[in-house]
Amino acid sequence: MIQTRGERTFVIFSAIVMILLTVFAFLPFLLIVIASFTDETALIRNGYSFFPEQTSLDAYLYIKASAYTFVRAYGVSFLVTLLGTGFGLLITSMLAYPMSRTDFKYHNTLAFIVFFTMLFSGGIVPSYIMWTQYFHIKDTLWALIVPNLLSNGFNVLLVRNYFKNNVPVEIIEASQIDGASELRTFFRIMLPLSMPVMATVGLFMGLAYWNDWINALYFVSKPKWYGIQNLLIQLMNNIQFLNSGQASGVIGAEAVKLPSTAVRMAMAVLGIVPVLFVLPFMQKYLTRGVVIGAVKG
Amino acid sequence: MQLETQPISPQADSGRLWKRFKKQKMLHLFVGLGMVFLVIFSYTPMFGILMAFKDYSISSGIKGIFTSDWVGLKYFDEFVHDYQFGKIVRNTLVLSFLKVIFAFPAPILLAIMLNEVKNMAFKRFVQTVSYLPHFISWVVVVGVSYAFLSADVGVVNKALMSLGFIREPLNILTGPNYFWGLAVGSAIWKEMGWWTIIFLAAITGINPALYEAAEIDGAGRLARIRHITLPGMKGTIVVVLVLTIGSILGGGLVGSNFEQAYLFGNSINNPTSEIVQTYAFKVGLRDGRFSYAAAIDLIQSVISVVLIFSSNFIAKRMSGSSLF
Numbered sequence A: 001m002i003q004t005r006g007e008r009t010f011v012i013f014s015a016i017v018m019i020l021l022t023v024f025a026f027l028p029f030l031l032i033v034i035a036s037f038t039d040e041t042a043l044i045r046n047g048y049s050f051f052p053e054q055t056s057l058d059a060y061l062y063i064k065a066s067a068y069t070f071v072r073a074y075g076v077s078f079l080v081t082l083l084g085t086g087f088g089l090l091i092t093s094m095l096a097y098p099m100s101r102t103d104f105k106y107h108n109t110l111a112f113i114v115f116f117t118m119l120f121s122g123g124i125v126p127s128y129i130m131w132t133q134y135f136h137i138k139d140t141l142w143a144l145i146v147p148n149l150l151s152n153g154f155n156v157l158l159v160r161n162y163f164k165n166n167v168p169v170e171i172i173e174a175s176q177i178d179g180a181s182e183l184r185t186f187f188r189i190m191l192p193l194s195m196p197v198m199a200t201v202g203l204f205m206g207l208a209y210w211n212d213w214i215n216a217l218y219f220v221s222k223p224k225w226y227g228i229q230n231l232l233i234q235l236m237n238n239i240q241f242l243n244s245g246q247a248s249g250v251i252g253a254e255a256v257k258l259p260s261t262a263v264r265m266a267m268a269v270l271g272i273v274p275v276l277f278v279l280p281f282m283q284k285y286l287t288r289g290v291v292i293g294a295v296k297g
Numbered sequence B: 001m002q003l004e005t006q007p008i009s010p011q012a013d014s015g016r017l018w019k020r021f022k023k024q025k026m027l028h029l030f031v032g033l034g035m036v037f038l039v040i041f042s043y044t045p046m047f048g049i050l051m052a053f054k055d056y057s058i059s060s061g062i063k064g065i066f067t068s069d070w071v072g073l074k075y076f077d078e079f080v081h082d083y084q085f086g087k088i089v090r091n092t093l094v095l096s097f098l099k100v101i102f103a104f105p106a107p108i109l110l111a112i113m114l115n116e117v118k119n120m121a122f123k124r125f126v127q128t129v130s131y132l133p134h135f136i137s138w139v140v141v142v143g144v145s146y147a148f149l150s151a152d153v154g155v156v157n158k159a160l161m162s163l164g165f166i167r168e169p170l171n172i173l174t175g176p177n178y179f180w181g182l183a184v185g186s187a188i189w190k191e192m193g194w195w196t197i198i199f200l201a202a203i204t205g206i207n208p209a210l211y212e213a214a215e216i217d218g219a220g221r222l223a224r225i226r227h228i229t230l231p232g233m234k235g236t237i238v239v240v241l242v243l244t245i246g247s248i249l250g251g252g253l254v255g256s257n258f259e260q261a262y263l264f265g266n267s268i269n270n271p272t273s274e275i276v277q278t279y280a281f282k283v284g285l286r287d288g289r290f291s292y293a294a295a296i297d298l299i300q301s302v303i304s305v306v307l308i309f310s311s312n313f314i315a316k317r318m319s320g321s322s323l324f
Helices: A005-036 A040-046 A058-065 A067-100 A107-119 A124-134 A142-148 A153-166 A169-177 A182-193 A195-211 A214-219 A228-237 A239-243 A251-255 A260-295 B014-023 B025-053 B074-080 B085-103 B105-116 B120-135 B138-149 B155-162 B179-204 B208-216 B221-246 B257-264 B276-286 B290-319
Strands: none
Touching: A005 A260, A005 B105, A005 B120, A005 B138, A005 B179, A005 B221, A040 A260, A058 A067, A058 A260, A067 A107, A067 A142, A067 A153, A067 A182, A067 A195, A067 A228, A067 A260, A067 B025, A107 A153, A107 B025, A107 B290, A124 A142, A124 A214, A124 B025, A124 B276, A124 B290, A142 A195, A142 A214, A153 A195, A169 A182, A182 A195, A182 B025, A195 A228, A195 A260, A214 A228, A214 B257, A228 A260, A228 B138, A260 B120, A260 B138, A260 B179, B014 B025, B025 B074, B025 B290, B074 B290, B085 B105, B085 B179, B085 B257, B085 B276, B105 B120, B105 B179, B105 B221, B120 B179, B138 B155, B138 B179, B138 B257, B179 B221, B179 B257, B208 B221, B221 B290, B257 B276, B276 B290
8 A cells, every 4th residue: 555654654653652652551550560569768768660779578568467457448349349230230230121122111211210310410418418317328338339339320221222232122022922931031031142231331330339439438437348449548648547546457567667658559559450350351341342332322 | 822913002902001011010120129229319319409408407317308497599609609619610610621622532533543553463452551541440540640740759750850851849749730730631541541442433333335435536544534434433422522511520531520639639739629529528528518518519410411401402403413
């Protein structure tokens, strides 16, 4: 193919831009990993660096010494993510299923009712009062799970679109002619045929739960219900909390020198690792789920 | 067993309606369950908006929302005359518009560039790495930014100083002059690659015959981008733009303003980082002035609804494609 000068400039320019973007997207991940293994005194003397003078495991030893706090926060985060994603997926798909059935009388009304919640909300104050004054979820595990169960109408519409456009009506009709109940059709036909969108929406929800810190900000005042994100915030605001009586099991930590700057990075690494671990398994579904659900709608 | 093959019309007689209802009772149960959640989660709090017009105090519990005294627009008036009003409104608007101007076009450009890449391995690699930051939380982003941008130990300041560009380290994380740039820049860093997926998908949907025909007609690469790729993406661009403008005050599609302003915010950069949502949170949930905070929140919600409907209307008029 013959290229004009303008075209060649474009190709070279865009290649440089893309390489730079990739480097910029990736460098921070590299730096925090390196920083978490950097010796604290070297950090304070020279600042963060990609080529540390002296490496050390102090940050991770420190986390190990105050393991109770970290393991507990990890446990809270995992539990919240698991329960929230499980229930959230169930409710979302159950609501999306009738909306996808054109022979269901109210499918369009229902879609509007869901869509409206994406446009307008009561705001944080009324929700806060309802959750704390009526449901009394303050300082419970529920505070981290329940308010986000169906908070995103977008997910419902995504699943609806996938059901509607990618599972042929004939299959549903055939299963019902064969005598399958609605419940059976849903669980045995619809859901297995919709793996890409279920994986995608599941990933969205799981991420939202894993990365959430706002519910704890609103509803939790006791550090014992802090997940990994809120622990990280607390650590960033005040590294000293670990030495206070709030966190039990840190007596051993006093023996280890407090590597505060490196510990932040080690915590950030620990917050990212589970996400990076799950991502490759979800990736093959990701593009298909998003694209088919969102664009065709 | 009788099969229902005929299409069901709305004017079906009551006997058939009942039969259909019985046949679809499971569907109704699904809907009922979902509706219970929707009503509790989203619609009930909407009634709580009443408290913006009342003198609500938390000690009166839930029913206080209905029994407390009406005060009309008192709290709206108070907000307008709040000494921080000008600052908060300016910060919210500036931050939101900067994000639309800079963060919205970025993934479109990246998608166009990626589409021109012929080497599949390179394309996949760039795409995967660039959407990686989408998956980490703002908390971690703020933690990471400390390693890069902090004045005393940050990599960027160290590099700039050793290269001789600056003499004094820049207080990027705390200086009020840097907050908007920091927020917009980190939003682009975190979300650009993610939204590229959607735009790239839109490009994939374009009929390849169009490109072949254009090539035969002698159209170069840039001409093809301008006359085929961009028009082909138009529908998706419009829909995403309407969504962005509708949620602009909350931060659009590139990361919530609240999370950024709350986590990056501190007492030094407060003059540029305090926005409507952080202020509503502080006066409401922290200081316990619920009616006042509800009023502040309501103003933002109403403006957002007006924005989404008007942008949708304009989009429909101008381009024929729209969100709803």
